[in-house]
Amino acid sequence: MEKIYERPKSLTDRGLAYCPGCLHGVATRLIAELLDEMDQRTNAVAVLAVGCGTLGMFHFNTDVVVSPHGRTPAVATGAKRAAPGKLVFSYQGDGDLAAIGMAEIMHAANRGENFTVIFINNSTYGMTGGQMAPTTLVGQKATTAPQGRNPAETGYPMKMCEILSQLEAPKYIARFALDCPANILKAKKGIRKAFGMQMAGKGFTFVELLSNCPTNWGMPALECMDWMRENTMKVFPLGVFRDGDE
Amino acid sequence: MEKKITVAGFGGQGVMVIGQMLGYASCKAGRNALFLPKYGPEQRGGTANCSVTISDGEIGAPVSRYVDTLIAMNQPSLEKFLGSVRPGGIILLNSSLCRWEGKRTDVRVAEIQADAIALEIGSPKVANIVVIGAYIQLSGALSEQEMLDAIEEKLGKRPELLEMNRKALRTGMERVTLKE
């Protein structure tokens, strides 16, 4: 009998530390599958941000570097420049990338650093307990925006793919969602493309994955998927914003 | 032997080059030397000054309250650093740009028309080399040959350039005058 589905070797045996229903698990698995398929497990360096993504250090069966909060693209820059043959990817949440690490992501992108950013956007600070993120939707409640995000006071959700698309250097910028199998497969293709471009030395590649946070959104996982389709994906349209291969 | 010198002037007068060249030449001649530049926050047009120490022994304090020699490239620098020369020390004036007003009587005053001589030689840029010539003549801190070796190494070996620097150095040595 042929084995058609197994745990990727790029994942450790440990059970996922993410909350039940959280799509971090899907994102982590997609990356691990690709590292297996592309035979990069022993050549990969995962640069993990501060946030729920840090838990990846329990899961990625690859070399892992944990970055100070927001500096993830700077750490990935140092690692990739010092070891150009490695497949380096940063794994960052929206607080890390779009708030405290805004300078680092903009400048790494602008320098055209040859690594891949996996950007998990779930429009909240998950690990610290559901505070307002730069990506929180207008009206969406957060523990630091109990009445919901009020744009008069806190502005609007920051759209990182669109912002980064203003720069000349990035080679691949795309946004996918992890809400359903069809979109998950598209996301996997996008990450494969980004990793492939990096290994070909093309330059900066950026993959945003719309995700959820059942714990802090306060809804069951399945309801989260509907909410994402009805709200998140309307503010953050899916698509490929830049494809340097074309 | 230890000599402490302050060189001061406008930015652009080659103040730092004077200090650095004295340091290079001393280092090359096997002595100890220390060059310390002092800048204001302006990138252009401010005042510039530097300290140089030339010594046969180990150099301690990079800057002392008093120096042996002040090289003043312009009037404001003369006035600013007048009080920092030790009694019995030397003030070397660029008399093309400043005038001695006799504010101190316990120092020796020497003059060199650095800018005028530089023009005479053919390049206003060598005024600082003229001043170096005047200084080594007055102080005996370095020989003409020691100075020329450093100038050749650091400021260029192109024959016409070297010749002009050689002439500037020699003229500075010859034309410096001590006021009575």
Place this chain on the structure above:
Amino acid sequence: MTKSRDPSALPAGKEGIMERQFLKGNEAVAEAAILAGCRFFAGYPITPQNEIPEYMSRRMPAAGGVFLQGESETASVCMVYGAASVGTLAMTSSSGPGISLKAEGISTLAGACLPAVIVNVMRGGPGLGAIQAAQSDYLHATKALGHGGFRVIVLAPSTVQEAIDLTYKAFGLAVQYRNPVMVLMDGWIGSMMEPVTLPEAKEPVTFSYTGWGAKYFNPSGVGVNVVTSCLLEPEYQELLNIRAGEMYEEWKEKEVLAEEYLLEDAEYVIVAYGTAARAARTAIGELRGKGIRAGMIRPISLYPFPVEHLKRLDRSRVKFLLDTEMTLPVQMMDDIRLAVADAIPVHSCGRSGGVILTNEEIVEAVELAIAKEAR
């Protein structure tokens, strides 16, 4: 000099000859780093250390290494962390305000047990302070260079030659102890030029990072490395902290550096480091010329502090110590007083904010303290 050396390594002089050169402190430190095997530098402009990144931008590519101008001090030190995490010997440099921003990254390096060298070319503080030279960061460097209670070896040169030698040494210590090392210079050492001889070029240093940091967390990982200062499990964090504490004690045994100058008969002992110690050396000559028997203890390692040097002073002979620094209020005072357990009076002398400290001021301070003690 070794033959493998890139000829452009020599800013002046000729290849193959150990010859004296007249070098600026900042550039000499940068060259010393490359000679020590450093192959990665990231920095950000700030006075008075700009010649270090400028020099590195010219030299590092020629030496086969990486130069990066980061978007901030914070990013620069994190680039260094990234390079170190894949086993490359790396350096960053800055001055006070920038070192504050680097605190996060330095703490991360220490927490993740990674080597790197950080050069602080000090200016007057606090805040943005003055851009002129000062010694305003002793406490920051020796007590808490970042959050979390870690320590680093802090080396303080007082000449350009010593800046070269200590920078060269710093890389070895960083790798040996898997911990960042700080070279703490003042802006004067950075901008002055002096005759120096450069050390021999070492091969580029890379180190294995296998088994470092928190590999513990990845029990099922095969042949992989987890470099992190984020440990999540309190017992393991405590274990690492206890080990770090043992390392700091080891430094006190093995890594103390200090110069004793004319101490044999000294009744008045100046304690000074860096440029202040140079002014003190001249002052001591002048004091001895007046029949005043002065001497000096010059800490070269500020952490570990030369406690034993101070402890073994003859308390029946030494009438007082003079803590002499280019910062006010002076910052070494507590360390000096602890070392002598208040058995010898400690006076202080200094200038601050970038104002020049001269030998004459030190002479006057010693004479004033003698008068005070006589009362």
